[in-house]
Amino acid sequence: SERYNASEVEPRWQDVWESRDIYRADDNSDKPKFYALEMFPYPSGRIHMGHVRNYAMGDVVARYKKAQGFEVLHPMGWDAFGMPAENAAKESGGHPKDWTYGNIDAMRAPMKRLGFALDWSREFATCDEAYYKQQQAIFLKFWEKGLVYRKTAKVNWDPVDNTVLANEQVIDGKGWRSGAVVEQRDMDQWFFKITNYAEELLEGLDTLDRWPEKVRTMQANWIGKSEGLEMRFEGLGEMPDFEIFTTRPDTLFGASFIALSPDHPVVKDLAKNHSDVESFRAECAKIGTTEEAIATAPKLGYDTGLKVKHPFIEGKTLPVWIANFVLMGYGTGAIFGCPAHDQRDLDFARKYHLDVTPVVLPQNESADTYSIVTEAFTGEGTLINSGFLNGLNKADGLSAAISKIEDMGLGKGVTNYRLRDWGVSRQRYWGCPIPVIHCDDCGVLPVPEADLPVALPYDHIDLTIPGNPLDRHPTFKHVNCPACGKPARRETDTLDTFADSSWYFSRFAGGQGNGEPSDKPFDKTSASDWLPVDQYVGGVEHAVLHLLYARFFTRGLRDCGLLDLPNGEPFAGLFTQGMVTHAVYTDEAGKFILPADVDEKDGDLIDLNTGKPVTKGDVIKMSKSKKNVVDPDDIIKTYGADVARWFVLSDSPPDRDVEWTESGVVGAWRFSKKVWALVENIESANPMVVATAAEGPALDLRRFAHKAMDKITAGIEAFRFNTSVAQIYELTNALGKYKQNDDAKMEALGILIRAIAPFMPHLAEECWSKLGGDTLVYEAPWPVIDEAMLVEDSITLPIQVNGKRRSEINVPADMSKNDIEALALADEHVVRLLDGLTIRKVIIVPGRIINIVAN
Numbered sequence: 063s064e065r066y067n068a069s070e071v072e073p074r075w076q077d078v079w080e081s082r083d084i085y086r087a088d089d090n091s092d093k094p095k096f097y098a099l100e101m102f103p104y105p106s107g108r109i110h111m112g113h114v115r116n117y118a119m120g121d122v123v124a125r126y127k128k129a130q131g132f133e134v135l136h137p138m139g140w141d142a143f144g145m146p147a148e149n150a151a152k153e154s155g156g157h158p159k160d161w162t163y164g165n166i167d168a169m170r171a172p173m174k175r176l177g178f179a180l181d182w183s184r185e186f187a188t189c190d191e192a193y194y195k196q197q198q199a200i201f202l203k204f205w206e207k208g209l210v211y212r213k214t215a216k217v218n219w220d221p222v223d224n225t226v227l228a229n230e231q232v233i234d235g236k237g238w239r240s241g242a243v244v245e246q247r248d249m250d251q252w253f254f255k256i257t258n259y260a261e262e263l264l265e266g267l268d269t270l271d272r273w274p275e276k277v278r279t280m281q282a283n284w285i286g287k288s289e290g291l292e293m294r295f296e297g298l299g300e301m302p303d304f305e306i307f308t309t310r311p312d313t314l315f316g317a318s319f320i321a322l323s324p325d326h327p328v329v330k331d332l333a334k335n336h337s338d339v340e341s342f343r344a345e346c347a348k349i350g351t352t353e354e355a356i357a358t359a360p361k362l363g364y365d366t367g368l369k370v371k372h373p374f375i376e377g378k379t380l381p382v383w384i385a386n387f388v389l390m391g392y393g394t395g396a397i398f399g400c401p402a403h404d405q406r407d408l409d410f411a412r413k414y415h416l417d418v419t420p421v422v423l424p425q426n427e428s429a430d431t432y433s434i435v436t437e438a439f440t441g442e443g444t445l446i447n448s449g450f451l452n453g454l455n456k457a458d459g460l461s462a463a464i465s466k467i468e469d470m471g472l473g474k475g476v477t478n479y480r481l482r483d484w485g486v487s488r489q490r491y492w493g494c495p496i497p498v499i500h501c502d503d504c505g506v507l508p509v510p511e512a513d514l515p516v517a518l519p520y521d522h523i524d525l526t527i528p529g530n531p532l533d534r535h536p537t538f539k540h541v542n543c544p545a546c547g548k549p550a551r552r553e554t555d556t557l558d559t560f561a562d563s564s565w566y567f568s569r570f571a572g573g574q575g576n577g578e579p580s581d582k583p584f585d586k587t588s589a590s591d592w593l594p595v596d597q598y599v600g601g602v603e604h605a606v607l608h609l610l611y612a613r614f615f616t617r618g619l620r621d622c623g624l625l626d627l628p629n630g631e632p633f634a635g636l637f638t639q640g641m642v643t644h645a646v647y648t649d650e651a652g653k654f655i656l657p658a659d660v661d662e663k664d665g666d667l668i669d670l671n672t673g674k675p676v677t678k679g680d681v682i683k684m685s686k687s688k689k690n691v692v693d694p695d696d697i698i699k700t701y702g703a704d705v706a707r708w709f710v711l712s713d714s715p716p717d718r719d720v721e722w723t724e725s726g727v728v729g730a731w732r733f734s735k736k737v738w739a740l741v742e743n744i745e746s747a748n749p750m751v752v753a754t755a756a757e758g759p760a761l762d763l764r765r766f767a768h769k770a771m772d773k774i775t776a777g778i779e780a781f782r783f784n785t786s787v788a789q790i791y792e793l794t795n796a797l798g799k800y801k802q803n804d805d806a807k808m809e810a811l812g813i814l815i816r817a818i819a820p821f822m823p824h825l826a827e828e829c830w831s832k833l834g835g836d837t838l839v840y841e842a843p844w845p846v847i848d849e850a851m852l853v854e855d856s857i858t859l860p861i862q863v864n865g866k867r868r869s870e871i872n873v874p875a876d877m878s879k880n881d882i883e884a885l886a887l888a889d890e891h892v893v894r895l896l897d898g899l900t901i902r903k904v905i906i907v908p909g910r911i912i913n914i915v916a917n
């Protein structure tokens with residue numbers, strides 16, 4: 063028989079697809095639209111198995127929707143700015159731009175070789191001038207709209223290299239290059255006002271019912287809404303009044319200290335005259351700026367010796383401390399500490415010997431014996447030791463405390479969000495330049511739109527020198543003020559690359575490719591027609607930042623009138639796929655070995671190159687550093703793209719990890735041969751035939767095929783591709799056993815091949831054309847299920863006698879209980895068993911079982 067040769071068949075069909083341009087999405091189509099998108103790749107230089115799995119999943123959806131009659135948009139591009147290009151250029155002495163475009167070219171070919179149904183006409187890279195020019199225009203629109211502002215904020219400062227470091231360049235609190243302990247410095251930075259949308263971004267999560275619950279929860283936590291009280295404490299003596307934020311005003315009677323952030327204005331003032339306050343601040347600054355760093359650092363405090371009045375207790379004062387765990391960026395940067403009911407406060411109080419007064423009594427504790435030792439009680443209970451709040455529960459205590467403070471004129475109930483504005487300034491070269499000019503006379507001005515883009519200089523960039531290459535570039539900085547014409551200074555910060563990925567999907571939807579449109583970010587009508595993305599697929603590592611920033615951007619674009627998307631949600635459906643894992647192999651010295659270099663000999667693993675023994679370790683995510691990677695190129699060469707795609711989809715549910723194994727791939731390869739074997743001897747016929755007159759085995763096959771197809775469809779709809787795959791196997795087996803050559807077989811084959819098409823499109827095209835399909839299988843409609851074939855017409859019922867299974871009978875599905883009973887009692891095994899016994903009872907559970915009780 064003819065052998066199925068993927069390396070010949072696959073490129074041949076790819077040429078057909080390309081020459082017919084079948085994957086180009088038509089903006090003006092009358093069909094319902096479907097936008098399928100996978101998170102676009104960073105051009106690191108190689109396609110890895112994670113990419114294959116990610117894009118294969120999106121491709122299943124895209125092809126399935128096309129078969130269902132949708133006009134499908136399924137584009138691809140490159141998330142191309144960022145640090146790795148600078149690092150690579152630093153090492154090689156090359157240019158980040160050359161490195162990036164070289165990688166894109168190197169990755170496009172294998173990506174095309176995988177045969178995804180992608181509209182390549184819309185391809186772009188975020189580092190294309192045409193793209194970042196429009197991003198600069200958006201930045202200016204956002205600025206006009208009040209969604210962009212400039213303020214002083216902390217940056218990571220390397221005191222040896224005298225430069226700002228990106229977070230990624232700070233490793234364990236030290237500069238990546240100098241190894242110096244990184245300090246926090248204040249610098250002017252650009253921010254996107256994402257907090258304007260805090261409430262909308264939170265509420266919108268409730269409408270995203272096709273998002274994973276865990277992602278919605280993570281975003282909700284990140285936004286971190288809390289209702290509480292902002293109130294003023296009155297300082298005594300040298301201590302000025304100041305505001306605190308608390309979510310637990312019900313515990314005010316348990317307050318035993320005040321803690322101010324080291325960056326609180328009051329502390330900064332104190333530091334001017336007290337050098338030990340200043341040294342304490344410097345010590346705190348070493349911890350870093352991230353919330354995790356602060357949360358995990360040991361608690362540090364400094365007693366100022368100053369006092370404030372307790373708002374409720376006449377004559378009581380509270381000591382004012384400076385504490386490293388209070389963040390300036392949240393609430394008011396000041397708190398009251400209630401050690402009995404907050405673990406952080408308790409740790410702090412124990413360390414510095416401050417009072418611990420319990421004020422919330424747990425349900426089954428008695429007030430006389432209740433005490434707090436090392437564990438704070440944060441649950442609900444009854445208020446004690448709390449004056450006018452005594453006896454109240456948490457909710458009543460909260461509202462009573464808030465009203466009282468409001469009546470006293472000391473504060474008001476407020477809502478706070480943990481969400482901070484998005485700091486987008488990066489002191490790096492390989493990013494979108496922020497289109498701003500600084501003039502000594504006129505201030506900070508936007509670059510006039512006609513002067514966009516502010517293009518990155520493409521000349522030798524020496525990345526071995528610390529600092530921002532744009533800042534020391536000989537010409538980039540120098541520009542004339544657009545207002546007064548005098549020499550001025552260009553902004554040298556570039557935008558966080560998360561900005562690039564916050565609107566690329568709108569450009570795909572409203573762009574024709576080749577840098578079009580060139581006069582706006584995207585065509586408003588087309589983008590608004592396609593959006594939201596119906597199905598987005600990507601890694602769960604983007605659960606918060608990327609997916610939140612994109613939700614912010616669409617709202618900003620909407621409010622600037624650029625996008626007609628009333629609810630502002632860019633992604634209606636989201637799926638987060640699992641990873642591709644592989645065993646790690648090591649040699650005797652513990653060095654990692656590529657799976658491709660490992661061989662099995664007499665049951666032992668050996669290194670192909672040295673013949674020495676190899677140890678198999680854990681199965682973990684494929685990563686270059688552990689060498690447990692399989693190169694998609696190699697797999698495609700050996701087995702073909704379909705097999706690689708099939709395997710990553712077949713073995714596990716899509717949201718779980720899939721372990722890459724050689725045997726699994728071989729299994730997938732064999733399966734593709736088996737499918738081909740079913741059709742290779744069929745002379746052209748009609749794979750769209752419907753065998754309505756079938757009976758006997760032919761009817762059984764029809765039933766089997768329609769039931770399988772029903773489950774295959776349900777599996778795709780529910781993103782459980784592995785269950786679809788299992789049904790495809792079943793149907794293939796059933797067809798393998800079927801010996802007649804008739805319409806029922808042709809119909810079942812036609813169903814099978816169309817079901818396979820989203821997974822193994824090349825094999826499916828080859829089979830479809832062999833079967834005589836008169837369109838491409840890509841253009842063939844999804845099989846229509848004949849509901850009548852799903853109804854069981856006969857069922858098998860087990861018969862139990864005195865609780866033991868003794869026999870079974872086959873009966874029509876709609877047979878009455880009386881008839882079933884009569885048949886069961888006539889069964890020859892039953893007759894023999896019942897000989898000499900009296901039947902006491904016959905219980906029939908419809909569709910399930912027959913029970914006979916006799917003695």
Ligand code: ANZ
Nearest residue numbers: 288307308309310313388389392393395397400403404
């Ligand atoms: C007194 C208190 C008593 C608090 C108690 C908690 C328990 P969420 O829910 O996350 O909003 N807090 C306020 N501002 C802070 C800041 N800038 N840095 C560190 N901690 C801060 O948390 C609000 C609670 O976190 C506030 O309520 C405050 O401590 C603390 F039994 O006030 B609480």
Ligand code: ZN
Nearest residue numbers: 501504543546
């Ligand atoms: Zn000027």
